[in-house]
Amino acid sequence: VTGDYRPSGDLLPTDEQLPSFGALRSPRHLAFGEGQRHGAARAVRSLGDSALVCTDKRMATSDDFLELVAEFKAAGLNTAVFSDVEAEVPVDSVLACADRFRADPPDVVVGVGGGSCLDHAKVTSLLLTHGGAPADYYGEFKVPGPTRAVMAIPTTAGTGSEVTPVAVVLDPGRDTKVGISSPYLIPAAAIVDPELTYSCPPTLTAHAAADALAHCIESFSATSRPPTSEAMAERVFVGKSFFTDAYALMGISLTARSLETVHRDPTSRSGRRDLMLAALLGGLALGTAGTAAAHAIQYPLGSATHTPHGMGVGALIPYVMEYNLPERIAEFGEIATALGLPLSGRHPDGRTTAAAAVDRVAELLGSVGIPLRLQEFGLQEAQLDWLAEQSMNAKRLVENNPRPLDVTAMRRIVEAAYRGDRATLRGS
Numbered sequence: 315v316t317g318d319y320r321p322s323g324d325l326l327p328t329d330e331q332l333p334s335f336g337a338l339r340s341p342r343h344l345a346f347g348e349g350q351r352h353g354a355a356r357a358v359r360s361l362g363d364s365a366l367v368c369t370d371k372r373m374a375t376s377d378d379f380l381e382l383v384a385e386f387k388a389a390g391l392n393t394a395v396f397s398d399v400e401a402e403v404p405v406d407s408v409l410a411c412a413d414r415f416r417a418d419p420p421d422v423v424v425g426v427g428g429g430s431c432l433d434h435a436k437v438t439s440l441l442l443t444h445g446g447a448p449a450d451y452y453g454e455f456k457v458p459g460p461t462r463a464v465m466a467i468p469t470t471a472g473t474g475s476e477v478t479p480v481a482v483v484l485d486p487g488r489d490t491k492v493g494i495s496s497p498y499l500i501p502a503a504a505i506v507d508p509e510l511t512y513s514c515p516p517t518l519t520a521h522a523a524a525d526a527l528a529h530c531i532e533s534f535s536a537t538s539r540p541p542t543s544e545a546m547a548e549r550v551f552v553g554k555s556f557f558t559d560a561y562a563l564m565g566i567s568l569t570a571r572s573l574e575t576v577h578r579d580p581t582s583r584s585g586r587r588d589l590m591l592a593a594l595l596g597g598l599a600l601g602t603a604g605t606a607a608a609h610a611i612q613y614p615l616g617s618a619t620h621t622p623h624g625m626g627v628g629a630l631i632p633y634v635m636e637y638n639l640p641e642r643i644a645e646f647g648e649i650a651t652a653l654g655l656p657l658s659g660r661h662p663d664g665r666t667t668a669a670a671a672v673d674r675v676a677e678l679l680g681s682v683g684i685p686l687r688l689q690e691f692g693l694q695e696a697q698l699d700w701l702a703e704q705s706m707n708a709k710r711l712v713e714n715n716p717r718p719l720d721v722t723a724m725r726r727i728v729e730a731a732y733r734g735d736r737a738t739l740r741g742s
């Protein structure tokens with residue numbers, strides 16, 4: 315869809331705005347709300363008799379975690395804990411976990427923590443079911459069948475991994491982070507309780523929210539594919555459709571409404587709820603539509619600079635939007651509305667409204683401390699060619715970008731992001 319943005323004021327999209335295709339992949343059991351974590355033990359019980367709970371050292375000593383494990387035991391679950399999950403999921407740490415529990419594997423693998431703990435749980439369940447090493451499953455549709463049930467309980471409002479068919483790992487043998495993508499990796503159950511994020515410090519909150527916002531924007535801007543009956547079988551990430559569009563727009567609105575509020579006042583219950591819901595909706599959107607160039611660039615960027623995923627995609631998304639703008643004028647107009655930009659006084663030219671949406675995204679992320687220049691990531695100018703080439707290797711993400719990308723275009727985006735100069739991408 316291209317052309318001028320015409321605010322209709324209607325909740326329902328017009329016939330021409332509504333894509334003819336709807337697709338959604340999601341867990342069988344999904345609960346959202348304050349206090350929902352207390353239903354986790356019962357939900358695990360419905361999946362099996364024993365649970366392995368994967369978390370990190372910080373979380374393992376928290377009151378929330380100890381209470382959860384006590385509830386599992388009280389529900390009669392044979393419960394083991396692995397508390398050595400490492401940030402960004404180095405493959406060796408998952409292999410160590412799978413090796414430890416291979417002799418007596420649990421019925422259910424539970425991830426409690428940020429995206430790293432959730433992805434660790436997904437890959438552990440995969441290795442405990444099908445054996446081998448993570449590298450055997452890199453790419454799409456390499457997982458041969460169902461895995462042991464996974465329950466995901468996020469404690470950051472960001473990745474949406476609790477509902478997605480992908481796990482991302484750090485492989486020291488590769489220059490970039492790698493994904494294992496398969497519908498079999500979708501957790502059987504996701505319990506999303508905003509209270510678990512109350513302890514997130516401001517920087518973590520900002521990085522996580524930037525990740526969620528990038529998921530929503532990239533899913534909503536993603537390419538549309540022909541709505542054939544084979545679409546869901548041919549790709550894990552099928553591009554935009556009306557379910558993912560609805561979730562993505564709502565996620566953008568919630569983030570725009572509450573990110574600055576929570577940054578100022580981390581105790582805001584309603585703000586925390588908004589950000590957690592935005593993260594969940596972003597996960598549902600990306601889990602079917604897929605993400606695009608900002609994620610393609612973050613994988614090698616994160617690997618080279620050891621910077622958090624959300625900080626990277628947050629820094630990149632304004633540049634990627636700027637590059638994609640000529641192909642997504644109408645969509646960015648809708649994003650402008652979702653961001654709460656005033657309808658009155660809008661320029662009749664859709665391009666101007668679309669550009670205002672990009673400006674607002676950059677302003678919002680900058681206001682909570684996302685560094686909007688890759689120079690601040692410790693990246694060297696001499697690495698830009700390498701970064702552009704590596705980014706092109708994330709084929710599924712590159713193909714999902716609405717505006718075609720080659721290495722020259724990728725180089726322009728990373729250079730603009732490196733210098734903090736979006737103007738070089740504008741108007742071309």
Ligand SMILES: NC(=O)c1ccc[n+]([C@@H]2O[C@H](COP(=O)([O-])OP(=O)(O)OC[C@H]3O[C@@H](n4cnc5c(N)ncnc54)[C@H](O)[C@@H]3O)[C@@H](O)[C@H]2O)c1
Pocket residue numbers: 370372373401402403427428429430431433469470472473474475478479480481482510511512513514515518521522525623624
């Ligand atoms: N599978 C997916 O769909 C998907 C999507 C996006 C990102 N990811 C992956 O998720 C990972 C990033 O996850 P993340 O951003 O949630 O961070 P994270 O899981 O790496 O955690 C970062 C830090 O935050 C701490 N933390 C977590 N919850 C906390 C809380 N409630 N209070 C205080 N501290 C807390 C952790 O202990 C850790 O030190 C990356 O590996 C990224 O590649 C996966």
